[in-house]
Amino acid sequence: MKHSLGRLLGLLMAALPFSAGAAGNDWMTPLDGNLPLSQFSIPGTHDSGALVEPISGTAKCQNLSIGDQLNAGVRFLDIRCRHINDAFAIHHGQVYQNMNFNDVLNATIGFLNSNPGETVIMSVKEEYTPSGNTRSFEATFDTYTAANPSKWLLGSSIPTLTQARGKIVLFRRFGASSTPKGIDASSWPDNTTFSTGGTLRVQDCYNVSNNDTKWAQILQVLNEARYGGPNTLYVNFSSGTSSGIFGIPNIPNVSNNINPRLVTFFNGNPSGRFGSILMDFADASKCTQIYNTNAPAGRPAYRPAYFMIVNRNSGKCLDLISGNTGNGAQVNQWTYDYNGANQRWVLAPTENSDHFRISSWVSGKCACIEMDSTAAGAKLHAYDYTGNNPGQQFDLVDAGGGYYKIRNVKSGLILQITGTGTANNDRVEQATDTGAINQQWRLQPWGDYFARASTGKYICVENMGSTNGSPVIQYTYENNPWFKWRFESVTDGHLRAFSLNALTRVISVVNGTSVNGEDCHLWDYNVSNAGDQKLRILPKTNGLFKFYFVHDGMSWDIPGGNTGNNVRLEQYPNNGNSWQDFLLERAP
Structure with a gap:
């Protein structure tokens, strides 16, 4: 794939501005710049450059050009690059999209020059077979950022909107020997929902055998994002492909079913933080529904209630010990600290709105019983929510005096402090309900x-x-x-x-x-x-x-x-x- 000298020079100069005025071109500009990008609902596109296909339904994922996507409100681009002749060509699988990475960057930088209050998160991933290269994928990527270094934000942490305004925030899906180089998403399990500590929560179940199952996977992460901690970036792919006749991939079979469900969901949920939603065949209407949840008319943007959960006997709080964001992190008791983020928990509705999911402000993971055990003495820890799992769900039982017992749905047992302990780091476990005060908890709104x-x-x-x-x-x-x-x-x-x-x-x-x-x-x-x-x-x-x-x-x-x-x-x-x-x- 040859890249003309003119295109390369185009990257060395500031890209020409896009014409402003299209719907959705400046929705980020009035938002609170002190908030991290993880606290917003962000419209995105899956395989953003996939506009052509040899056989209908097999490769095309978008109808809008990159520039039109941005003007429609898209702020998360998913760019798939084939490394060929020390340059990047945009591919979907083996299908070249008649577009090169220069074209993507010119469109994006031009948009940002015209709309400096906006930002674009750009996922960059290697696609298809490399050919004719004398250097690594990373080294070639570095030549693109070097052409316009002021337009890239390459830190590893999730930036605030103020830090990101006017820049491309790299979401890196390739390995790097020199870091920091963007938000690290290089570890990407295939076709599943996963977390990377407390930084990323991703749903990318793209092989779709049943659209109802796919929608349930999307809905789970939409609800996790709505009630999740503020520092986790939720990335939720509504895209997918099913197997058509003779096993030929069929992309519209999924998008034609899922996109109307997204419309219905956001009609019923006009306020809140829902993460980044990466769609096939995005348009201005769906983007508007998503980004309007950040500044809904006639009400504040919904932020859920968080609670400190305080034991009646010890006066100490349920605590994500040391702020550990990994699966299996201990949840014990610790001295009451109103300013301590590790002690903030949300009581989020479960799928059928019949129980609670108790999730951490810090990690977004839910408090649950180790190994889903039903045995008395099994300990509480934090783990990714797996969906419709009664071992990760709880009920509140009125204990009188404003206190509650917290009962695990699967085991029917009650949370208590082990041995009526009053020391920091004493474990929280499940036990038979005895009515003792070490099994009773009060809720302090934070x-x-x-x-x-x-x-x-x-x-x-x-x-x-x-x-x-x-x-x-x-x-x-x-x-x-x-x-x-x-x-x-x-x-x-x-x-x-x-x-x-x-x-x-x-x-x-x-x-x-x-x-x-x-x-x-x-x-x-x-x-x-x-x-x-x-x-x-x-x-x-x-x-x-x-x-x-x-x-x-x-x-x-x-x-x-x-x-x-x-x-x-x-x-x-x-x-x-x-x-x-x-x-x-x-x-x-």
Whole structure:
């Protein structure tokens, strides 16, 4: 494959800008640059350069050129390079795509020059048989980066958006003798879902015998990303191929089934972090659905509630010891540390929203019983979630006083501290339920929160109030302190809910009554209150929460599910209605 001198000179110069104005060309620009790229939903394309094929359905994966993909909103390119005559030609398998790596870089750098607030993650992988080379694949790659060094970000860690703006972030799927050289994805098990420590979580199950199975694999990682820790980069291939007549690969047989499911999923999930989704036959519409989840209209981008899980007997927390991100990492108890990332856990819904998956902020791995054992004494550790595995799923059992027992679904046994220990690093194990307090745990929310009602409105203080008696109402979302709440532990396993607009005042029942339908307001916290200022939090297996006042057991309630602004938050007996359920969205 010959590369003209003109093309090589093109790389030595700044690439010509692409024309701006296409939909999706600048969606990253207004986002918070302090966040790492791992905290965003990013549209991507699988085999981004695969636009031609000799036989229909066998090699083509995209309809849009690289430039059109970027203008449509794609920010993760999957580039497959055949190493030939000391240069890179773009291939899908043996099929040359009438495109060379220079063309990809000119399009990408031109786009970034026109849109300097954006970034592009670029996966580079060797494809097909090398030929006619006098140097290694890595050495040839280095000549391309040397032509425009200021446009590449080659660090091994996941950068913040600010660090990456205007640059290509290398996602390296080839071996390198000189490092750092991009995010290292060179170890890539074939046709599976896998992790590399706490840095990458990848689903690339491309041999598809059943589209329902493929969708379940995609959905698992979408949900892991939604509830996972902030520093794991989730890379989720929605692409695949099935075996057609005479064993001939059939790419559209998968994409024609999976792409509509993606549309349906994002219609129902308009807010949150879902990782990088690498699609076949991406278009502006699907890209828009994905990137809009980073800045949804009328609400904050969803960040799940994280909890410290505190043992009643020892007062110490469930801890991912030493922040170990590997499979099999110990989960023991350690001294309570509100600022300790190792002690943050999310109670994520399982596939059927009937149990919890307890996942680490640090690694994204879930707390589970070693070897899926059903034996008493089996220890807790962290491991990749394998999907629909009851050994990795738990239920919360009310133990009274705001405490819970944590019961493993497979074994039916309860988590406890071994031997009622109170020392750091004492192991967590499963055991028969005895009712002992070393088997009881309280949930301490970490961070500050918006509380979204089922009506789509948010719980806030009326008229920006901060004084005693200020009514607590629902209202259309605003990113202001009177919409934010901080939950702090009080007696037993109970909580109080402070307004960030008045950090000495909490949500209280007016006059402390036990009357059905009584309103809520702000009032100075009184340590001797009868429970009208204390809450029991109940996580639900669908990702929502209920809040009960301790003095009378009544629930937070939006009367009648009224969707209007200025509707008062009140207390009412639990009746199972959706307007007594709330979504906690962690404030940045």
